[in-house]
Amino acid sequence: MYPPAFEYAAPESVEEALDRLAEVGDEGRILAGGQSLIPMMKLRLAAPAHLIDINEIAELAYIREVNGHLAIGALTRHADVVRSEVVAGGCATMASAAPWVADPLVRNRGTVCGSVAHCDPEGDWNSVMLAVGAEVVARSKQGERVIPISEFVVDFFTNSLRPGEMVTELRVPRDDDRSGGAYLKLERKIGDYATVGVAAHLRLDEQGRIARAGLALTSVGPINLKVTEAEEMMVGQEPGDELFAEAAQIAARTCEPTSDVRGPAEYKRSVVAAYTRRAFGRALAGARGET
Amino acid sequence: MEIEVTVNGVAYRRDTEPRRLLVDFIRTELGLTGTHIGCDTTSCGACTVLFDGVPVKSCTMFAVQADGHELTTVEGLRRNGELSPVQAAFKEHHGLQCGFCTPGMMLVATALLSSNPDPTEEEVRWALSGNICRCTGYTNIVEAIRSAAATMHETAGVES
Numbered sequence: 001m002y003p004p005a006f007e008y009a010a011p012e013s014v015e016e017a018l019d020r021l022a023e024v025g026d027e028g029r030i031l032a033g034g035q036s037l038i039p040m041m042k043l044r045l046a047a048p049a050h051l052i053d054i055n056e057i058a059e060l061a062y063i064r065e066v067n068g069h070l071a072i073g074a075l076t077r078h079a080d081v082v083r084s085e086v087v088a089g090g091c092a093t094m095a096s097a098a099p100w101v102a103d104p105l106v107r108n109r110g111t112v113c114g115s116v117a118h119c120d121p122e123g124d125w126n127s128v129m130l131a132v133g134a135e136v137v138a139r140s141k142q143g144e145r146v147i148p149i150s151e152f153v154v155d156f157f158t159n160s161l162r163p164g165e166m167v168t169e170l171r172v173p174r175d176d177d178r179s180g181g182a183y184l185k186l187e188r189k190i191g192d193y194a195t196v197g198v199a200a201h202l203r204l205d206e207q208g209r210i211a212r213a214g215l216a217l218t219s220v221g222p223i224n225l226k227v228t229e230a231e232e233m234m235v236g237q238e239p240g241d242e243l244f245a246e247a248a249q250i251a252a253r254t255c256e257p258t259s260d261v262r263g264p265a266e267y268k269r270s271v272v273a274a275y276t277r278r279a280f281g282r283a284l285a286g287a288r289g290e291t
Numbered sequence: 292m293e294i295e296v297t298v299n300g301v302a303y304r305r306d307t308e309p310r311r312l313l314v315d316f317i318r319t320e321l322g323l324t325g326t327h328i329g330c331d332t333t334s335c336g337a338c339t340v341l342f343d344g345v346p347v348k349s350c351t352m353f354a355v356q357a358d359g360h361e362l363t364t365v366e367g368l369r370r371n372g373e374l375s376p377v378q379a380a381f382k383e384h385h386g387l388q389c390g391f392c393t394p395g396m397m398l399v400a401t402a403l404l405s406s407n408p409d410p411t412e413e414e415v416r417w418a419l420s421g422n423i424c425r426c427t428g429y430t431n432i433v434e435a436i437r438s439a440a441a442t443m444h445e446t447a448g449v450e451s
């Protein structure tokens with residue numbers, strides 16, 4: 001299968017990439033890991049006239065800890081996250097999701113920022129980012145914007161980037177010693193997208209009550225669903241299975257699964273409930289330092 | 292577009308259209324047909340090559356992206372005219388039947404053993420989980436890789 005012809009550029013700096021992006025306008029697309037874009041081009045679901053390949057921009061390949069958050073550069077691959085000690089120690093939700101994204105070969109190429117930009121409701125990373133409250137750094141020739149993830153993911157395969165902008169970094173709040181998180185994913189086989197994915201995050205206050213709760217769902221709606229109602233209900237409460245069961249009920253009621261090859265809608269709804277409860281259980285254990 | 296790629300230690304300079312897929316470039320332009328096309332949809336791993344030492348699916352990259360990089364295909368596994376330890380172990384342990392997945396399996400195994408010389412069975416299975424085999428049931432592939440690891444240890448022991 002061959003994609004339609006396109007013009008190709010492989011800039012070596014962000015500046016150069018932004019110049020090129022400004023030049024080609026709406027006709028241009030960023031090529032990151034290519035693990036979603038190239039298959040779509042081969043199926044002719046996408047036909048960009050210009051590809052701006054960011055794989056030669058070495059300055060974008062990093063995972064750093066800066067001022068209380070983790071900074072994930074646009075050339076950070078899924079496999080880099082799997083191996084990262086900064087992530088292992090700084091964001092439990094990300095660390096538990098990384099090994100379940102795609103398969104090892106796809107993880108060697110695909111990028112976290114590419115996945116976030118792609119806004120596929122079956123993608124795992126946007127649930128993680130919604131649950132932990134990440135921010136997306138977008139740059140264009142006009143300057144830089146920092147966009148909360150909940151305003152970045154706008155619709156089915158649609159983000160809120162403006163023409164001429166690219167994602168250069170993700171900012172993920174660093175877990176403190178009263179935070180914990182988990183990502184649970186049901187998949188039919190390795191390399192398959194989630195039948196259901198649940199990202200949960202908790203921060204406790206000094207009394208051990210919930211100071212912040214994050215909950216987002218994969219593959220059960222037109223976008224990754226942030227379950228705000230459950231998040232708000234949990235704040236100020238005593239954490240525990242009873243509360244998590246209540247959050248699970250809200251999640252099951254809020255999600256919008258469809259019946260497909262991965263299972264009937266009602267089955268997926270039950271998995272959402274079970275996984276929500278379990279994911280918060282793990283998040284709590286992490287927040288209490290019990291793991 | 293003119294690109295320069297090093298494949299199995301040999302530098303090639305070629306003119307290629309940007310939309311040309313890397314797997315097709317390797318097979319038709321360079322005549323290295325050991326890299327197979329199984330699914331053409333990023334699912335099977337038959338097209339695996341090492342890109343700067345890292346296993347990737349060459350049906351899901353453009354040839355132009357390899358400009359200035361180094362590739363290893365199954366043809367490059369031989370050492371001094373002899374089978375590499377991984378190749379020899381696949382032969383000895385019957386780690387293949389039809390052989391269609393085998394180049395990808397051996398390249399993934401080679402990359403795994405270079406970063407983790409003594410993997411557990413679970414680590415081997417995990418590393419192979421992007422490569423599909425429709426014949427063997429994987430058992431002999433896993434055995435071959437663990438045996439290659441043992442052989443490489445012994446050889447390293449003798450040399451040092």
Ligand SMILES: Cc1cc2nc3c(=O)[nH]c(=O)nc-3n(C[C@H](O)[C@H](O)[C@H](O)COP(=O)(O)OP(=O)(O)OC[C@H]3O[C@@H](n4cnc5c(N)ncnc54)[C@H](O)[C@@H]3O)c2cc1C
Nearest residue numbers: 030032033034035036037102110111114115117123124167
């Ligand atoms: C077999 C297979 C299994 C998979 N399984 C999973 C899975 O289980 N879970 C999962 O989450 N994903 C899965 N994926 C998708 C994979 O994670 C992709 O890597 C990811 O969706 C896209 O990241 P990429 O870097 O490959 O982006 P690309 O494919 O290069 O780009 C995707 C889109 O994002 C845009 N884009 C990329 N980077 C930027 C940027 N920096 N700024 C602006 N726009 C940008 C591109 O223009 C394009 O529109 C799978 C893919 C395959 C092939």
Ligand code: FES
Nearest residue numbers: 329330331336350
């Ligand atoms: S041919 Fe490339 S993954 Fe199947």
Ligand code: FES
Nearest residue numbers: 388390424425426
């Ligand atoms: S040996 Fe036939 S596909 Fe693996």
